[in-house]
Amino acid sequence: MANFKVDQDKCLRCGMCTGTAMDIFEFDDEGNIKVNNEQINDENIDEVNEAMNNCPVGAISEE
Numbered sequence: 001m002a003n004f005k006v007d008q009d010k011c012l013r014c015g016m017c018t019g020t021a022m023d024i025f026e027f028d029d030e031g032n033i034k035v036n037n038e039q040i041n042d043e044n045i046d047e048v049n050e051a052m053n054n055c056p057v058g059a060i061s062e063e
């Protein structure tokens with residue numbers, strides 16, 4: 001399954017991605033978005049892509 005990453009320099013910490021795919025995009029203890037790539041599967045990949053496409057600053061990319 002695909003691996004996604006967040007460019008922490010671009011990320012606004014807006015939380016939109018966590019709202020779209022909350023199991024995959026999470027705030028860590030430092031307020032950065034972490035990506036739980038190991039939990040991406042056929043059921044949630046559409047939500048992950050939606051979160052990537054809707055990120056207002058294009059901070060999410062596929063590795």
Ligand code: SF4
Nearest residue numbers: 011012014015017055
């Ligand atoms: S949607 Fe984009 S800018 Fe907003 S928290 Fe997620 S990665 Fe950061």
